[in-house]
Amino acid sequence: MLVCGLADAYADRLFGAQDATDDILAFRAESAVRSTALARVFALVRGELRLVTEAVEVPLSDYGHLKVEDFMVSLYNDHTVQRVRLVLADGSRVLAHPVVGEAIWFLRSA
């Protein structure tokens, strides 16, 4: 959440550094249109979405790509690992780290 809050705040700094518009809400809305990931971060910070930590099953075919600690945790927890996921408005879940990473990448490229 802290990282998401910082990303959200960074969007405001980007607004301050540009002169295309003086409407911060329009600037943020346009950024959200351009980046789904950033839109999700904004929604999370507003409290419209939530983060959960859940056990996620790891397919055996993915085992070779696991970090050692995930490998170990999965072996002793019915082949599941703990993952932070973002619960979307429709109830579906996506891994949170890639969303945050993509949002940050968008902000840094803006």
Add this chain to the structure above:
Amino acid sequence: MGERITLTASDGFSLNAYRAVPEGKVRGGVVVIQEVWGLNHWIRSVVDRFAHHGYLAVAPAMFDRVEYGYESDDYTPAQFQIIGELLKTFSHDTAPLDIDAAIKAASEGGKVGITGYCFGGRATWVTAARGAGLSAASGYYGGGVPNYIDLEPQVPTEMHFGDKDTGIPLEQVEQLKARHPKADIYTYDGPHGFCNSDRPDNFNEASCKKASLRTLEFFHKHLD
């Protein structure tokens, strides 16, 4: 120093094992339970080390019912899927039979203690809760032990964990400690697997020496 043998479990299953006998006076028996890499070089060296310290030591091949003869010195992710598949079909119902066969073999040396690492650390904790005719249990970074926090050791038990074990967070170790004040639960500077000298990225020699000395003292107190 040791030799490869076979054990026969009470249901008739014949499994591989590695056994080492002290050259001099035998002080007791020790069962060594493997990590997930089978009776590989490092586990065999642990068996030899206990024999060097006077214990008749036996390590059963815990995966033989799933893949007979599996063992690997390859600690890279190349083995992860293989091990994942092994553990998917591994039976917790028959595992005690294999451990009991090893305890019986080790009992030729007198009172028996059990030790184990990671997978073996968990087996140590679980077997201590069964009693199984043991006199002591000393387990290392038991993977999944926090999931068995409600099991009550029936024999004197100590457990050793690394304070940088990302698979067993310290708060879980603290919960274990609080739940079982009679067990000696120690933490050391190091990651998971800090006692495996064949894994230089994980091995912490100072911590391993300290933990291993504690195990020897513990077995000396309860087995000799």
